[in-house]
Amino acid sequence: MTDAAPDRTILVVGTYDTKNDELDYIAGVLRGQGGGVLTMDVSVLGDPARPCDVSKHDVAEAGGSSIGAAIATGDENAAMQIMAAGASALATRLHTEGRIDGVIVLGGTMGTDLALDVCAALPLGVPKYVVSTVSFSPLIPAERLAADIQMILWAGGLYGLNSVCKASLSQAAGAVLGAARAVERPDRDRPLIGMTSFGKTVLRYMVALKPALEARGFEVAVFHATGMGGRAFESLAAEGAFACVMDFAPQEVGNHLMGSTISAGADRMTNAGRVGVPQMVAPGCYDLVDFVGWQDAPARLAAQEVHAHNRLLSSVLLDAGQRRELARTLCDKLSGARGETVFFLPLRGGNEWDREGGPLHDADGLAAFIAELRDACPSNVTLRELDAHINDAAFTDAVLEKFDDWVASGIVRSEV
Structure with missing residues (x-):
């Protein structure tokens, strides 16, 4: 692990109430490779093991609502769409402010639904990586995919860390950080x-x-x-x-x-x-x-x-x-x-x-x-x-x- 200041910062997004260990593992791999990490919690019901840089309350507010209102819907889909709207708005703002250089989102079907919105909100050239239990699945329509999105199957990762899912998580962390370092973004020097x-x-x-x-x-x-x-x-x-x-x-x-x-x-x-x-x-x-x-x-x-x-x-x-x-x-x-x-x-x-x-x-x-x-x-x-x-x-x-x-x-x- 290097003590040098991180050259690129990756936004790590997920439901920290249920996937704290996996998300912490991704953050650890990023930091171990010299990258910076900014965390975003998109949970609704529970709380993370420790505070995130962007809390679930911040996310719900950016989605034009609140955690209380999301819970009050009584509908998991409606609640997560509030969080998806907020996460997309905040990811865009963080990129515009120069605070993040890429994003990695972890999830099952609910988290993937949110991840697709977050990635679609960011412009071409911002590395976007989704670790999902339904990667490459016909559940995902083409129109939901950002132009330069990258995905990897979250194999064996439905519940808890193990050596199988660590292979996917570590590849994803290395890929998004490497992409953030290597990407040559459109410079638009000509029409x-x-x-x-x-x-x-x-x-x-x-x-x-x-x-x-x-x-x-x-x-x-x-x-x-x-x-x-x-x-x-x-x-x-x-x-x-x-x-x-x-x-x-x-x-x-x-x-x-x-x-x-x-x-x-x-x-x-x-x-x-x-x-x-x-x-x-x-x-x-x-x-x-x-x-x-x-x-x-x-x-x-x-x-x-x-x-x-x-x-x-x-x-x-x-x-x-x-x-x-x-x-x-x-x-x-x-x-x-x-x-x-x-x-x-x-x-x-x-x-x-x-x-x-x-x-x-x-x-x-x-x-x-x-x-x-x-x-x-x-x-x-x-x-x-x-x-x-x-x-x-x-x-x-x-x-x-x-x-x-x-x-x-x-x-x-x-x-x-």
Whole structure:
């Protein structure tokens, strides 16, 4: 153990009335590695063995209530939601004040529910570690996960310390402290463009757009639209982190609509518009719905042909009626946008496989989607039709032309 002042401080969160020994063990590992510790108690009924830096009373008050009121609800779920709101608010405040460099939260299902809120409240780049009895479980929906959350199974740790659970606890403590020391947080020295896509086998626009945008002085982050990628994209959009979004792969909207668990949540394609970020949209891979390859297809798609992309992911090609439904959904989501919005509609297709002559070409399905989009496009959205395929140079040229117009007119900020 070193006597030097700690270089990083980790917030340790949990119910100290029932998990005091485990939380103390985590704190001991952190201190043994030269880290600092700040403790937060989110208990409701009991008290910790010794006072915490942030008491349960502090937490309940930050949640707009009190411990007495939480107990008076007579409902464990309602009480813990009070504590989750307070813990999230206080964690955010402690980070803003520079008092913590990362967070580790310990819990079963109740503690994990709270932990997800705490981690979601902290910005990208703040190390977040959850030690949970339900890590990696289907109990946890994608939309509850912070973009850079880390989890480890709390194996053998339901009640009391033992050599099995110490292996998990010590790894978690070392991981969050190491991450706090090593992390290179976004410096935002250039305006950031958020773009969605898939691999360049199917969508290729980012190959030309990324260097062209960087040459204009912008940073570009491309998000893989397979559920968690879209979740990260939406969380940053909600923060107003982007100067502009190029949401050219909205397939996660279709996934969610058709009942796939590969979802970025119900708020996909809404957050940029809600905060007024200018957005460019296109229908990359709109015609496909992905689902977990080792599970059955969603009920709505069970009768349709399935293509196994790999052992993790399978895809279904949408029929004309489903494409019309998706077009209406996309337009509905964009109708609430407060910033400038343009929908680029390539009339010759939305992924490399659906070109004329390609294995997924469906002229009738594409025509149905185009017709419905024309009819449903809201008045706040500019529909720009292109006699091109999404992977053609004409698409990227049109995007860059509009982007340059937006920069020149001040719609897209060119300075941080």
